[in-house]
Amino acid sequence: MGSGWRRVLLLAMGVLLIGGSAMQAAFAQEASPADDGEKVTFTWGSSGEPSSLNPMSGYLALDFYFWTASYHLLTDFDQNLGAEPGLATSIDVSDDGMTYTYHLRDDIVWSDGIPLTADDVAFTLNLYKDNHAYLPQNYLTMIDGDVRVVDESTIEFDSIHPTSLYSGEVAYMYDYILPKHVYEDIEKPKQFENVPNVGSGPFIISEYEVGQFVRMVRNPEWTGEEPYVDEIVTRLYKNEDALAEALRQGEVDFVYLTSANIYNSLQNETGINTVAGTIPSFSEIGMNTGSAYQEPMGDFVPHGDGHEALTDVRVRQAIRMAINSEELTDRVLLGYGIPGTTIVPPVSVKGARWEPTGDDLITWDIPGANALLDEAGYLDADGDGVREMPGGGEPLEFRYYTRTSEQTSVDAAPFVSEWLDQIGIKTNVEAISSGRLGDIINEGTYELFSWGWIPDPDPDSALSWFTCDQRPPDGKTYGNNDSYYCNPEYDEMYDAQRAATDPAERWEIVHEMQRMYYEDSAYAIMWYDPTFQAYRADRWDPESFRPQPIDPPGDLLESWGGPSDVWLTLRPVGAGGGGGSAETRGISAWVWIAIAVGVVLIVAAIVLGRRRRVSDEDTA
């Protein structure tokens, strides 16, 4: 080996050593907190992707976090999901209960400096109605004709029947008010991307990189309480392990998780607080109550081949009795979540939920379920462990579909299957894609399935899914009512609760509907889903979050409302600075340069060494 190439190699090693030392120094530097007085950025992470940042076409829970910081609702949600004045300061209802006059705030200015007036409100509501905006138009179906502008700060509209839903006593009208001067010139408003947006809340959307992040900055025209935060950045991760690591490393300040295991791994970490909240969401075992056996009605024609036994409410009740919701939350959700009962979750607008107690509560009772089936005539005549239809007909052998995309749905199946086995019902479990299951439900070719819903805080949406006209009508077309539940009495009550003008009277009807659906057991609701949250308590004041609802603790970032107070209250520890995580991580540019030079020198040394050897061989 010649001395020249040895020198080059030594030089290369020297550069790498220096680079290594610089790497350590750079790393130490990156780990130091941001200086006081710097821009305060709240960075939170999610493992999803917004469907749209335009309130006309977005439909995912994630989308709402951008709207709660950017837009106003007419009637806002308070921290316990009750109603509080939003853009509308007061609402007058005519004596016949069919004309509503909304008096609006006159001190709100859009982020581009144009005042927000009744014109914007009327335009937005009519825009939603006329263009069938996906979610917002659902709250406007009882409005008769157009919304009218009375004066700069007043709007008025009529309803097709009296109702309490527009009187401001509940936060029902979940319609974010949009700027007319932006949307009126757009040819296809539902296709409008809405980035950057013109908003009326404390923050506006400034940037969205698909698959990477959404950035919100302060609304320069915001005249309300000044936020502590300068920017809100939502980082979009694809897997939750990385999300949890990002929180540990301080790349994000706050995360939402769905995995109980990953959530558990964050507990007891220094500087990190964890909160397992609950959200309006449930997961159910749905039963085909008789798609093939029900009478034709309207568009509905009988279809499918579900087992006849499930048309019998006693069989469905026995199944409900055999499913141990407590054990499912313990074993599948690792102790999080709430055992399920009715279709209106515990996190709903105040007063809406009916809590089954005493004799109404269907508790886990395998002997009771067996006795019920015996009494109804479903006996195991041939002694093979599976009951047959009364009189010795078809055995109670059910298809039971779970969804591959929902791990908890798959995990629950062995438990449910085992319990049903204990009451003489055999199940053939199959995990399939959501698309395939959707087709199977429309066809009515199933007995049991596992899926879930995220209802609105107001119970109207959840109750609406189970009316007769919501059944998949013909084997091909979609319908919300995936258990084919049809009870004219329930339908009547649904209309009645919409038409009730007294909220107390409405809640009474709503409670009765829940009781009826629970007793009829078209769904066996397994649990109400948890939402796992974790944040850097060493950076953000735990008192500054706004759990919604407060008890049981729900979403710390108050995702129902507009604008949500959390964006004003959220503050770094030692208010004024120090929080945020917009700084970069990684090794510094100098280290990269040193590495690059080192690699070049090593390659050069090897090449020179080879040439030298070839030359030596040639002269030898």
Place this chain on the structure above:
Amino acid sequence: MRRYFLGKVLQAFLTLVFVLLFNFVLFRVMPGDPATLLLRGTSNFNPDTVEQVRADLGLDKPLPQQFLTYVADTATLNFGESFFLRGRPAREVIVDRIGPTLLLVGTSTIVSAIVGLIIGIYGGWRRGSAFDVGSLGFTLFVYAMPEFWFGMLVLMAFGAGVGPFPALFPTGGYDTPAADLTGFAHAIDVLNHMVMPFFVLTVAYLGEYAIIMRSSLLDILGDDFVQTARAKGVREKQVLWQHAVPNALLPTLTLTLLSLGYVFSGAITVEWVFSWPGLGWLTVQAVEAKDFALLQGLFLLFSVAVIVANVVADLLYAYLDPRVRAA
């Protein structure tokens, strides 16, 4: 040669036409209705909304009409709007991700090919040596290793810091959001984000090249012309680099070019682990949501890339190996 060239191009064109027709049918026979898949389980919607979404997405039209729209869209490279990313043209979504995909998968494919070939050459040349045994074990291991598993380990080691490993690099993404970096500083930031996924992909890919190169070289080394060269007194290094390696490279050339064709398809699992905004995971999302607009754009891109890579491989083969031309 000209006839050969035209034949290959025509063949590629016909393949592309077939793929495009096939794609239209394939995605539409997948179970599930896109509108229902998008909305089911979300808060407040009704069958009217589903119908409206279907109309907005153009799914309410008869299939022949949808097919004509599909052909026209494909011809003009205007694939319509993404279904699950409302408000974004599918073309824009795809174009945005080509850069990060090529940067990550392209560089790691090239580096892994170079490193893999060198390992294969030295292993094959010194067959049975400690290096050969060691490198063969290593390459077989990395070839068989699931990328996502290795990715998670690397993420834990260098993203989170475990034991002696320092937490050096960002845990995911393409760059630091809202850091407002530009120019060189941004390039360094991207580099820091890319280190871990690049390392994982390079290690995961190189095994394949090394194994094929090694076995190809071993075949060639047994050929008569190599023995003849040695008998003529040609130096061993020359036998390797001037006689054996150029011939042994032919099979690996196909592999390398085809791999480059697949660069556009991204690296699904590694993109998932490191939240890299590539085309691979986008494809998974598009398939899950039955996003026809995105799928037709993506599959056109993938098909063209693979077909072009094939044609280039065929033509290079013909150039490098006259026997192919003659056949």
